Amino acid sequence: MQNSTCHQDIITLEDVSFSYQNQAVHKGLNFSVKERDFIGLIGSNGAGKTTLLRMIVGLLKPESGTIRLFGQPVSQFKQWDRIGYVPQKNSFNPLFPATVREVVLSGLYSRNKLFRKITKADQKKCDDALHAMNIEDLAMKRIGELSGGQQQRVFLARALINNPSLLILDEPTVGIDSETQEGFFHMIKHMHQHHNITFLMVSHDMEMIRSYLGQQPAVESGKLKFYKKHSHELQDCVENDLTHSLRELRQQMESRREVVTVGDLS
């Protein structure tokens, strides 16, 4: 299928170093993420995973070295709507008057959409993203009223709404119940295998890394480890739009759940 162009560099780090005030976190880091890679990033607490992701999305500047996104230095990169980023923690004011729907929709507000009104199509994307994360019922709730896991799902939906080609996830399933977590992994696997999406995911979920990436992860204190799976042959998928797959996956999940329920009865 469409595998001729798939070794384009999505993220490249060349000799990247970073320190906070006086504490060195990264020294001479080199690695690259290619199109359709799924990278699992493992490391002990304080190893610098979050710092690395924040550098990649341009929130922190490396002390030395270069980071490129889609071949362009981060400082010159413009196509931010190609990237979905879910930070490790969101520290918003719990009283903030914003509904779940408003937060998810805000994933669409980007540089190229300045002065543009929210369209019907945008609302539809929002519906799909809410549906995929199973939070339609919460859509009109104030975000601060949600539980931690529910909030995390909102931020996942916000990252997915843009149909990004690169998803950067910092411990995305922490605090999420196992059913939603399973659905989420199912969904990102599908996105990786059927759609042209590249992943960089920090996780402490060794089981997920082992089962999907096929490697036994080992944590070494203070060290970052990268585990990789490349999806060379994209399996056929009817549509290209990510939100389609969200919908489709939700249906799959639901039908599976029905099967289980029926099975339990007999």
Added chain:
Amino acid sequence: MEILASDFFQRALIGGVLIGITAPLMGIFLVLRRLSMIGDTLSHVSIAGVALGFLVGVYPVAVGLLFAIIASFFIEKLRKTYKSYAELSIAIIMSGGVALASIMFTMGRGYNVNVNGYLFGSILTLNDTDLITIAVVTFVVLVAIRTQLKELFLLTFDEDAAAVSGLPVRFYNVMISVLTALVISASIKIVGALLVSALLTIPAACSLIIARSFRQSVITVVIIGELAVVAGLMIAGVWNLAPGGTIVLLLIAIMLILMLVKRGMRLGS
């Protein structure tokens, strides 16, 4: 009651209706980002500009406006560079502004300036130039908010996410500060430098009590702002009181009522 029909009161009322929209709107962005202090700081610096304007014989509101804009850039810079000391630097700028104002006002004693009017607000002193200034400021603020509301929402809710979406976060931060400076300087003659920040922050605080969506909070602050300004000006006009005081006391009363109602609803349910 004939005062309510008088020319100067009508002017104050039109001016009040306009700042009753813009001041609470800008307040949303300050309060939600926990930057309420900035409103106070800008108004205190602005009053120094007003004093200088009197001293050198230039339209005081314009000089106040200029001072507030310069201060807003300065605060934004300090906020970025000394994140952890931001509060301290804001306090220093604020007292610096008042100190400067008090000295310049006493230097200009010979001009017989109505200092009280600038500190506590007045319905007598608004002239046509002031009204035009307010109208222009209102227009600028409304255009900015109307066209950038969704971006401003994202920035206010999650500055990191706004940056990762490629929004020019720096530009928006400066824009918020400058618009706030404009609104504050334009409002000083009606509400008073000491009280104007309350007109920015209290409606926003009220909206935190009752609004569930950002949309609702935008609507709420404007309704509350208008209610307090119009009623406050009328009360001040009829009983010959300082309008800043009546407006702010009304705002506080509205907030207390909302808190009680909310509490009652929670107990009731």
